[in-house]
Amino acid sequence: MEYIKVFAPATVANVACGFDIFGFAVDHPGDVVEIRRKPEPGITIEAIYGDEGRLPTDPNRNAVTVVMLHLLAHLNITDFGASVVLHKNMALGSGMGSSAASSVAGVVALNEMLGSPLTRKELLPFAMQGELMAAGAAHADNVGPSLLGGFLVIRSYNPLDVFNISVPRELYCTLVHPDVEVNTKDARLILRNEVSLKNAITQMGNVAGLISGLMTGDYNLISRSMVDVIIEPVRAILIPEFNEVKQAALDNGALGCSISGAGPSMFTLARSAADAERIGKAMKHTFASAGISSTSYVSGINMEGPRILDKY
Incomplete structure (x- = not known):
């Protein structure tokens, strides 16, 4: 194989009460990676589009290529050469798993080009290395669902x-990204290291309720369980108009509304595409009323994960 082009989807991490243990993939947006073989060994970044020149082109410092280098080292491949093109189709620091989508697209593309020596699930630890470099923590709640699709639970x-x-x-799902940026590392630094027993018990009940509600299709239980008493109250202060936008979503039929990942994107779950569209318009209107532009996306839960767009 001389060339491959792979799409990896954006994700919603935490899903209200499931900090660092819940995440799901959406249909769009997502990042696209192209890999083309070259005769000389080594990985190079040929171009990055959509990042406004902010991402490093050093292969050792970019999430899309760091994971590829880790995979090649694991497989003890030293003579492989390729150039990489990255298409960023979502804002950096968006809370939609931007770095995770790049890492997943890169590691899936390389694995496919090498003849698929590892399964998708076996690729997860390598994709997590991109998160370690980009966000300072090798968490799996973005890369996991982007890589494996669906709604993912990280038990351990x-x-x-x-x-x-x-x-x-x-x-x-409705995803709304206001035109502000929240750095993931900063969003983790403001979190408390300890929580009260009362809040821990409440959060565990909501985690169990959300899993049960999703698996049984109990929308009322899903709605009651989409409550975060630990992370959301702290991070909400980083998002302008958070409370007003959340209330607009709930008033328009959202089952629940919370922060997507580290923010500033906000997400909701709804019973239908029509509900999700209406909710997105209400959230955008509320942001606009405060002078904040935003972009909305409506999607089902993406069960597929990465897609190969082209190869030869």
Whole structure:
């Protein structure tokens, strides 16, 4: 194989009450990576589009190529050469798994080009290396669902133990990205290291309720469980008009509304595409009323994960 082009989807991490243990993939937006073989060994970044020149082109400092270098080292391949083109189709620091989508597209493309020596699930630890470099923590709640599709639960990080749960086919997500940026590292630094027993008990109940509600299609239980008493109250202060936008979403039929990843994007879950579209318009209108432009996306839960767009 001389060339491959792969799309990897954006994701919603945490999903309200599931900090660092829940995440799901959406249909769009997402990043695209192209890899083309070259005769001389080594990985180079030929071009990056959509980043406004902000991302490094050093292969050792970019999430798309760091994961590729880790995979080549694991496979003990020293004579492989390729140039990489990265298409960033979402804002940096958006809370939609921007760096994760790049890492996943890169590692999936390289694995396919090498003849698929590893399964998608076996690629997860390599994709997490991109998160370690980009966000300062090798968490899997973005790269996991982007790589494996669907709604993912990370039961344990040591050892790494992840699994998918079923969700209602009619479930839709609205993602709204306001034109502000929140740095993931900064968003983690403001979190408390300890929580009260009362909040821990409440959060565990909501985690269990959300899993049960999703797997049984109990929308009322999903709605009651989409409550984050630990992370959201702290991070919400980083998002202008958060409370007003959240209330607009709930008033227009959202099952629940919270922060996507580290923010500033906000997400909701809804019973239908029509509900999700209406909710997105209400959220955008509320941001606009405060002078903040925003972009909205409506999607079902992406069960497929990365897609190969072209290869030869």
